[in-house]
Amino acid sequence: MAENDRRQSVGSAEVAAHILKALADLAPATSLTHLAEYAGMPASKVHRYLQALIATGFAEQDSASNHYALGHEALRVGLIALGKMDVLKVATPYLLNLRDQLNETVFFAVWSNKGATVVQVEQALRSISLITQVGSVLPPFKSATGLVFSAYLPEQELKLLLQEAVISEVEAQQINSLLANIRSQGWHSIQGLLISGVDAISAPVFNARKQIIGVATVVGSSSSALQPEAESELVQRLLEATQAISRRMGAV
Numbered sequence: 001m002a003e004n005d006r007r008q009s010v011g012s013a014e015v016a017a018h019i020l021k022a023l024a025d026l027a028p029a030t031s032l033t034h035l036a037e038y039a040g041m042p043a044s045k046v047h048r049y050l051q052a053l054i055a056t057g058f059a060e061q062d063s064a065s066n067h068y069a070l071g072h073e074a075l076r077v078g079l080i081a082l083g084k085m086d087v088l089k090v091a092t093p094y095l096l097n098l099r100d101q102l103n104e105t106v107f108f109a110v111w112s113n114k115g116a117t118v119v120q121v122e123q124a125l126r127s128i129s130l131i132t133q134v135g136s137v138l139p140p141f142k143s144a145t146g147l148v149f150s151a152y153l154p155e156q157e158l159k160l161l162l163q164e165a166v167i168s169e170v171e172a173q174q175i176n177s178l179l180a181n182i183r184s185q186g187w188h189s190i191q192g193l194l195i196s197g198v199d200a201i202s203a204p205v206f207n208a209r210k211q212i213i214g215v216a217t218v219v220g221s222s223s224s225a226l227q228p229e230a231e232s233e234l235v236q237r238l239l240e241a242t243q244a245i246s247r248r249m250g251a252v
Helices: 005-025 032-039 043-055 073-082 086-101 144-153 155-164 168-187 233-248
Strands: 057-063 066-071 104-112 115-122 190-193 196-207 212-221
Touching: 005 032, 005 043, 005 057, 005 066, 005 196, 043 057, 043 066, 073 115, 086 104, 086 115, 086 233, 104 144, 104 168, 115 144, 144 168, 144 190, 144 196, 155 168, 196 233, 212 233
Parallel strands: none
Antiparallel strands: 057 066, 104 115, 104 212, 190 196, 196 212
């Protein structure tokens, strides 16, 4: 292939990819005019590329509205990519960056058949030595991590957890009220509940199906600079990290 032809092919691929990204941003469907404006291209050029994308299954057009949307091939490729993504691998650089930004210990937990299980710990240099280690299983209603998981678990799974906890109806109502607050706030903090003298702030990570797949937690001594206020730098940086991980895992 001549150099000019190669450059033209690369340029065409970049344009097609740009249009696909615009279709994704404007999902579930959009008009040609809106798509062209959003992509910053002439409508005639976008239309030409759309025809090629439709022919290969990466885009489709509704016959009734004439609107365009992602096609079955785009969905198939996206699902394959998501299936190959390892949340811990995706999360690791964000956890390290969060630890360095805050100089506090950060750990990541996933939900297993045993409950909220710690799978990675990034220890801050100045931090106290924490009991939490890789493999630790945290209680669902007495840890920030467990409570955040519990807030987003399927209803039937939460009911089972409450039954296994052997608590009164009043206590169950109090827990459900707390979980509703966590869902509204998007994060949760505890002060010395699980371990005396240790505070924790946790936030969820989601996948493309809006299911919780992990929880990132910042921990430190009660005398440290942990500030469980929504406007605090710690909470904002934690949420920035978990939201970035969620986006990488396909969440909107």
